[in-house]
Amino acid sequence: MTATMSRRAWLELLAVAPSLAQDALVAGFVYNGPKNDLGYNQAHAEGKQALKPVPYVRAFDEANVPETVAVEESMRNMIHQDGARVIFATSYGFLDPFVLRVARENPAVQFFHCGGSYRDGTDPPNVGIYFGFIDEVEYLAGMTAGLATRTGRMGFVAAKAIPQVLRNINSFMLGARSVNPAVTMRVVFTGDWVLPVREAEASSSLADQGVDVLTGHTGSPRVIVQVAERRGIFATGYQFNQSVLAPRGFLTGAEWAWGLVYRRYAELIHAGKSVALGTIPRRMTGTLKDEFCRLSPFGPAVTPEKRNAIANAKQRLLNGSQAVYRGPLRDNTGKIAVPAGSTIGIEDPVLDQMNWLLEGIQGDVRA
Amino acid sequence: VIGETSSASRFDATLVQITALAGAVTAFALFCACVGASPMGVFASIYKAGFGSWYSWQNSLLRAAPLMLCGLATAIPARAGIITVGNEGAFVVGGLAAAAAGLATASGPAWLCLWIMGLAGGVAGGAWIACAAGLQHYRGVNAVISSLLLNYIGIALLLQLVEGPMRDPGSLNFPATYPLPETHQLGHIPGSRVHYGLVFGITACLLTWFILERSVWGMKVKTVGGNPRAAKLVGLPLGRIILTASFLGGACGGLAGMVEVAAIHGRASQAISAGYGYVGILVAFLARQSPVRVLVVSLLLGAVLASGGILQRDHELPDSTITVFEGIAFLSILASEALTGRFTLRRALGTVTREGANAKS
Secondary structure, three states: OHHHHHHHHHHHHHHHOOOOOOOOEEEEEEOOOOOOOOOHHHHHHHHHHOOOOOOOEEEEEEOOOOOOHHHHHHHHHHHHHHOOOEEEEOOHHHHHHHHHHHHHHOOOOEEEEEOOOOOOOOOOOOEEEEEEOOHHHHHHHHHHHHHHOOOOEEEEEEOOOOHHHHHHHHHHHHHHHHHOOOOEEEEEEOOOOOOHHHHHHHHHHHHHOOOOEEEEEOOOOHHHHHHHHHOOOEEEEEEOOOHHHOOOOEEEEEEEOHHHHHHHHHHHHHOOOOOOOOOOOOEEEEOOOOOOEEEOOOOOOOOHHHHHHHHHHHHHHHHOOOOOEEOOEEEOOOOEEEOOOOEEOOOOHHHHHOOOOEOOEEOOOOO | OHHHHHHHHHHHHHHHHHHHHHHHHHHHHHHHHHOOOOHHHHHHHHHHHHHOOHHHHHHHHHHHHHHHHHHHHHHHHHHOOOOOOOHHHHHHHHHHHHHHHHHHOOOOOHHHHHHHHHHHHHHHHHHHHHHHHHHHHHHOOOHHHHHHHHHHHHHHHHHHHHHOOOEOOOOOOOOEEOOOOHHHOOOEOOOOOOEOHHHHHHHHHHHHHHHHHHOHHHHHHHHHHHOHHHHHHOOOOHHHHHHHHHHHHHHHHHHHHHHHHHHHHOOOEHHHOOOHHHHHHHHHHHOOOOHHHHHHHHHHHHHHHHOHHHHHHHHOOOOOHHHHHHHHHHHHHHHHHHHOOOOOHHHHHHHHHHHHHHHHO
16 A cells, blocks of 8 residues: 555656646636635536646636735736746736736736726726626516515525625516516615625524525525525525525526636637737626526426426526516616617626616615 | 752653653654654645745744743743742733723834833733742742732633723724834844744843843842741741742743734734734743753744644644644653652662662661
8 A cells, every 4th residue: 555655646746846738728716715615616616627628728716816916926926936928817806906906027927816896998908808798587586586475475594785696686676576566675785795794693583583485695695595495495695606505495596607708718729819818808798698697497396387487587687588677677777778769788787887776676775 | 969969850850751752752752653644744744834934944943932921921930949930921911901001102102112012011910920929928828829810801802802992993803902003113133034932032032041140139039939938037038039930930921912012913803813822831841841852842843833834744643743742742851750769770870879889787
């Protein structure tokens, strides 16, 4: 045993040396949280896993990297110690000033950041932005919830009242109301992305108030789904497939599908393209149609007829005969949010200024 | 005779400690094997990340600098007989005081501003640890417990101030104080990306060694630490010596906080509490409270800390792997401290020969 161990150990030792094929595309990923959060970070980590079968890519990652100078150190180490030629910075707070600073130091390395905005003329040219629009998937998840609820009351646990979250709350409610016009929803804001205790309290209190579908938008809605299962009510997930947490009550969820995005970047870079030269678009965005995001597998409570209805709605969203934000829409203070006869496409930047909640939602955006 | 026994017991203690470290390394290797990584590969990666190239050396030195100062924060009071673990608290309040002082004097020349920052950080950290020492000496409150709790108070104070009165309204996602002007930040040693904190750390270690081993006051400190009753009998001012030694230790921790603010972050925020203080406790115990060994151990642990990322990248180990290693090392060192003098081969042999000699006579 010792002989084989030591031989393997020495081989391992040799393998540590940078003995890589010259044309290998070395990619480093940094996540803000743990890789197994069943949420935002795991969605990215799973995306990175999709690069594994690509022969010309070597990808590695670091998890739990705080949004401080620590991320600069991680990125520099990836570049200097592992020879990374492309960095994927997956958390919103990594961009300014950390990614921008390291990108200026390393003009030959390409940096891609999830979300955020790039300032032309100010920011280094080797930085690109990617993100997805998940409103349509939330709409379909909302439909599933609207079809499932018996009390006609749903609960949404949200991190912050910022446009990205409000879009998900409203599109979920729009989907639910499209099949169940009388449905109402109560929203609780917890104040931050990862507050499991407060998320559990909010979920329990919503269950006490008689909601029978729970969902949320936090770093990972794992606690929300767990509480729902324990209380015997339905849940829909977000960020990542949470069906394992609620074998009885899980309906579906809106989840990210970053694997395709990372594969696409890898192909472009392998073909010699670069964001600095303009041969890779500065912003790479996508929707349900582009498969940046998808519905989680349906749970046992969703009958075949309901699945059909949702599949049909998905088809209509994809061919444009149905839209998420189609007027007239009123907010919960009675004001017109989207006027009659107008439709807002989900890639329209005006949605990133959203500051209202749809009628039928109990909650306050100033909370 | 005294010299002989002390060198003999020192030899024993060193032997026990080396055994403890070897045990810790073996346990860590087992851990690596259990989570599916090759132990040899992991150690090779730690070496590569710590000392494999000039770039890696700089990484290690960057981390060694605060560790030296934080190690002294435990080591100096320990020589006067006070065990404190308040390093993180001293570090944080030192950084906070330095940031406040720096922002208040930012309109002045850079050198003056940095001096005031260093002074503020040192005084804040020193007072922090002196509190714990004073509580033990005058009120009988165990300094291990009180200084540990002071860490939480220090961190809470930092969060309260950077999210409240000292907050820069522009720091939206990550509450922080206003930044220091770049001209007023602690620069890099020419030709490297290592900041001058390393010079502070090395100087502090050597100076402490000189004071403890070559000065009358150092002798007094060691007397107080070694045998407080004897020290009292010969008329040494116990309280003053304990408080001064604790203040000096805390000042080192506070200075480390100042360096973190002035050289790394340029502002105070939650990010300055990155755990250097806690690792400093490990440094001091591994170094058996000797300032010169603090220097060496800091460099080694700096390299270990610098390898946290590479273990994730090259071996797909969890990000807490380095913390596991620190924990194992600390536990085995503590265990070895408890066992020192109990199972010593030398003493056992010595007793046998003496008995043999007695029997002959």
